[in-house]
Amino acid sequence: MKKRGWSWSRVLLYAVLIVGSLFCMFPFYWLVRSSMMDLSQIFLIPPKWIPEPFVFENFLQPFEELSFGRYFVNTFIVVAGTLAGVLLSSTISAYSFARMRWKGRDKVFALLLSSMMLPFAVTLIPSFIGWQALGMVNSYVPLVLPSFFGGGVFNIFLLRQFYMTLPRELDEAVFVDGGNHFTIFTRIILPLSRSAILVIGLFTFLNTWNDFMGPLVYLNDESKFTLAIGLQQFQGIYSAQWGVLMAASLIVVLPAIILFAIGQKYFMEGIALTGIKG
Known part of the structure; x- marks a missing residue:
């Protein structure tokens, strides 16, 4: 029982860390995603998560x-x-x-x-x-x-x-x-x-x-x-x-x-x- 309790606490810890890291990484993902879009794609509602098409000219x-x-x-x-x-x-x-x-x-x-x-x-x-x-x-x-x-x-x-x-x-x-x-x-x-x-x-x-x-x-x-x-x-x-x-x-x-x-x-x-x- 003790080992099982430790296992569940570890799972919970990793779950919290993963969710927290996703929140921290989301602004960077949004930056990368928006850098490859044109203006019409960036502000779509609901949002477009993957650029289509990829606009690499933004980097030039x-x-x-x-x-x-x-x-x-x-x-x-x-x-x-x-x-x-x-x-x-x-x-x-x-x-x-x-x-x-x-x-x-x-x-x-x-x-x-x-x-x-x-x-x-x-x-x-x-x-x-x-x-x-x-x-x-x-x-x-x-x-x-x-x-x-x-x-x-x-x-x-x-x-x-x-x-x-x-x-x-x-x-x-x-x-x-x-x-x-x-x-x-x-x-x-x-x-x-x-x-x-x-x-x-x-x-x-x-x-x-x-x-x-x-x-x-x-x-x-x-x-x-x-x-x-x-x-x-x-x-x-x-x-x-x-x-x-x-x-x-x-x-x-x-x-x-x-x-x-x-x-x-x-x-x-x-x-x-x-x-x-x-």
Whole structure:
């Protein structure tokens, strides 16, 4: 009886998970389905679940009518620069807070964490005024350069938590052999924290790839627009061609989905490891 009760509870659990996953996947299915339809099929009542016929021309129009290819290049430039800055600065900063001893370290870290309480809207106008005074508006500098100065408080916190799980005996062994902090960081900490760094990289890629507010505030020239802004422009031009808009949205979403699918194993592993020790 006990085994049978466990079996039924498991069936119920899987049933709930399957139904929940269907609800989560339905918007994506609707996006894919609508991207292959013309306007007359999208709004049919009752709805048409499978396109008939398939309208693959919707995927060509974003590149023919707008500079969608250029938007891809611009987005990769911003993403690559931001990734480099975040991974470099956050790993170094986290190492300093986790493995080095210096006066006021914990107070500085507490102050750093308190900055997470500031909403983005509070710092938006002062930041814009500062970049405008430097003549950097309408360039990628305000979008990329800040990532080289800390790389985000959350990233530093996440890596610090992981670094603190590594035994300090490794540091002492390096010091005994005549090494220094640079040796510890490059030869021990970075190789052992590969999963945590991949998590930071995935978070950074997704946030930068989908960033709308930053490019909207700092970029004025259409030739410098990223995909998020380009998609908005596309929506304004093709407000009635929903099939083309859905196809453009699917093109923008696919790289992020593919990257997450590839790195899902390392993503979950890194999340688990960074939560071991507080």
